Amino acid sequence: MTVSHASTAHPFASRPARPAPGRALAALGAAAVLALTLTACGSSGGSESGHPATPGTHHGPATTPSAGTSAAGGPFNSADVTFAQQMIPHHQQALEMARLADGRAADGEVKNLAAAIQKTQDPEIATMKGWLTSWGKPLPSSSPMGDMPGMDHGSSGASGMPGMMSDRDMADLTAAKGKDFDKRFTRLMIGHHQGAVTMAKDEQKNGDNPDAKRLAGNVIAAQNVEIEQMNKILARLK
Template identity: 45%
Template structure:
């Protein structure tokens, strides 16, 4: 009987020791779990939004240059039916070929930036705000366009080149503003292209007028 009691006591003691050991392990496991859940990870922080690469001046440049180019194209389209000078005819063709794709490029940039392009004025001579007067950028008035449409021959050539020089000078000024204030690399590259091309065309027209 004494042996049985001693054996039972020993078994109970072993069970108690085992229970304490399991309790300590569970506590340790729980402690590790709390540390894991309480430690923030780098993926929980949102990354900063990517830069758009453009600013309000880029948008103004594109929205202003679309109708500006649009009027230059309309002026170029008048030449074949009114001029007989092969040099003027060639220049008008080159202006149209250069500026039509640039209008599309400017439109595509505005769409990429989530901005609506301004409409090309339905009445030639309207400025960027849709008014019948010359706006910034050397735009022709509706009256000036009517005078140009009514001219023929040498008179037309002279008037057309005078107006186109003024028009180009306005575009160059707009492009220079984009270079100094814009942020879009594509828009600034186009602005520089406009400056280079239209300054060369101004020089060419000044030579033809002499």
Template identity: 45%
Template structure:
């Protein structure tokens, strides 16, 4: 009898613990679910981040359009290699920037060349904070050049273009909030400043 009674007490204790666990689980279930880290990160952005993304998309797109002119017009293998490098780096960045804007509920500039056309050049100068953008006339002149003339013009214009991107990236570092955007900004500064140095060297050799 004592053994039977002890067993019954043990069973009751286990049942009580299980009920308590269920009760606590139900209470926890009624509490608001914590946000996933990714969701918190998506919310941690400000106006500077949006400006950076919206400005850098067309800026990158123009650099890609410039680079696409290189294979048929350049006579320098170094310039051709540089153009490939620019396309390889900036294409994926455009996709990432577009995704951020979509997540933030902000408008993303079109990257369709047919819709943007060469009017992209009209955003030259400091319009919208996008320094270094080529004008429509400059784009036309670049399209018409070939050989050594093309290479010199491409390098000169791309240096200015890169300098504009570096300035935009520095503004993001100082005023932005979104961690991944600030990381991209630093990457743009590092990469494009190195390319600027390379292009200046190539110009000095031409």
């Protein structure tokens, strides 16, 4: 009996060493899926250079700020940089002049014009600051009267910023009230706008960046309209 049991038990004892057909197929299927996955990952990484494996290094469209405060798209040259660096303090001085109208201006149209100047030029300043930052170029002084090299605060001069008011002009405007303020503000702002138009035309002629040239075109169009309006105001106030 002992011999008979040993002879019948032996075939079953050896069966676990043979691989089950179902398990072998499952293992082959898993290996194939893994190979396909690795192949897909490899081809994706090689063709999409804008998505590196290291976190925080992608600077594609997903990380680009919205238009208006973002980097200006396309190439830029020294004329674009000069335009932004000089138009920022030029606009800042216009804002300083416009804010003086509160409590000083008597004419309703002058008050509305001053409010319109602030509404238009303040966002343009933010836009140009964004350009300079993205271009790696220095921002101008935060002071409207500026500490930029060569600035003479006159009507033009070495700063290359036509239409800028002098310290005396700003002091006289600050001291004025009523109709005197309205006339002085209108006359000075006409010259200031004319200077901005000159700078914007230079950008359109010599600049390279499409966004900067587009903003220059907006400056020309808007400020020419306001110059015409102010000439009518000034003629009415005389």
